[in-house]
Amino acid sequence: MRSIFSSQGCFFSVLYSLSVVLAAVPEPENVTVMSYNMGAVLEWDYPHNASEGVRYTAEFKSHLLEYVAACQSQQERKCDFTNNTHYFGIYTFRVRAELQGSTSSWVNTTEFFLDRQTIIGPPVVSLHSKAGDMEVNLQDPVLKMSTLKDVYTDIIYNLSYWKEGQEETKKQKQTKQKLLLLSELLPWTRYCVQADIYIPGYSKLSEQSEPVCETTTSNGTVKPWVVAVALISSFLVTTVSLPLLFLLGWYCYKGLRFLYPSAKLPEHFKQYLIEPYRSYIFLAMQNSAEENEPYHAVVIVSDGSGEQADAPAEPSEKLQAMEENQVHSEEDKDEKDKDQLLQPS
Template structure:
């Protein structure tokens, strides 16, 4: 009799428990692999969909600013995307916590929360921009800081230096390094007629952060500048050779022109004679048209003997 009563009680308890078990098993699973991607002070929360999920899910993601507010604020709501960009809502020196959950037709999953994220400490610095300008045997390396999405670079990392590595193209194993460079422009005197490649990192004193490396940029050198005394000697030699050649060329041209266009002058007494008035009248007569000659035909006279 007692065993029968125990069996009935167990069955009743099982019936009362099954609906609750069914409700628990029907609860939406939470998103998985939640992670933060932050480069240059931008921040995107990403996650994977729940495992074995069925139906169309939407997501709700929020953030909380430590020491400023204790409650979460919604940024992305009813989105089907597997990410949410929080950048425009954050402060460059803030400490934040993020959370996300899945939703479907009034059902919700449990929240999945991140660890605390410190913006200026945990963000990844992108690569600097590098420009090379060749001048003879010199190469000028110009570096620009990474561009941050929140604030200016120097407002957050006001003490930063550059690590520069360079090598001859094709000789990557023979790398030369220059660390702790504070200038944004560096001029290197290198070998002539050689192609060099450069790569640069930014290193901040704050949190001892190192940026991603810049793209490998290459430039070729040309012939270097000669020393001043060498240039002066060269100019002297050029002048010593060119001046006589120029004078000789002018003299030769003068002789040729004189031969082709001779300048003949009349003797002095001829000039005086021609300028005399009588001579001028004679010349005028000679130059005037001559009158026609009048003549009569004379017949020969034959004498008879």
């Protein structure tokens, strides 16, 4: 009997020691799965008075797999499972604390449906005014994996628009297109647009975008008085500009005629104006051979009868007079040669 009681006492002591060890490491608290645009991040808290030196291990499993560790013995109080999940998967996550070789018990989450429970961000809205209407361009939020159309085939965009400062008069519009036109708007008026995404198959609504505002332009209609003013202005401009253009063309023509006259100088005149002065005479004098005019000295002899005749001129004076006559004849010849060269051929 004593052996039986002793064995039972050892068993209970072991159980007690195990419970004491497990109780020595507190469990993580507030374990939640945060999912935004198909991400999957497990987050948790831990008592501050026992957080120093504590490490954490987080695991996940699906219907087809057993628990697989994604984060092991880390100090950070969150674990990102995005790269280990699929948007149509169903997952269970768990985490435990580790301290000095001891561990806490696992804290499990409930089953998590990623495509149903994830939060979808707002669409991106851009506006462009076109002929008085407002062109709205919508872009889907960027998911952590795949695209919004791949996950949800049926998507509806909800639009709200209003005049700036009059949000209480906003109008609603639904569409499945990413590009649409808001018509029947006032020209030169600032309008604001806000949008979100509704997924009918999941009864799921995305976050709403921030308001985006833009001013509309003219609607293309022109008032009659504007047309009349434009016609009168164009008529006045035409009336004034045509004579000015005619005068400008005439003066340009006269200037060109002055710079480039139609009458042309003869070639020998051009050559005479281009070449240096007296060049023709100089060439004619170089090319012509010097002519030697024959002459004989005339000597007058007195017979000594009657009155004594005047003394005859000295032979040297006679030679000087003949040389002067020769120089005059050569100058007359040069003038004749110049006149012949200047005459047109």
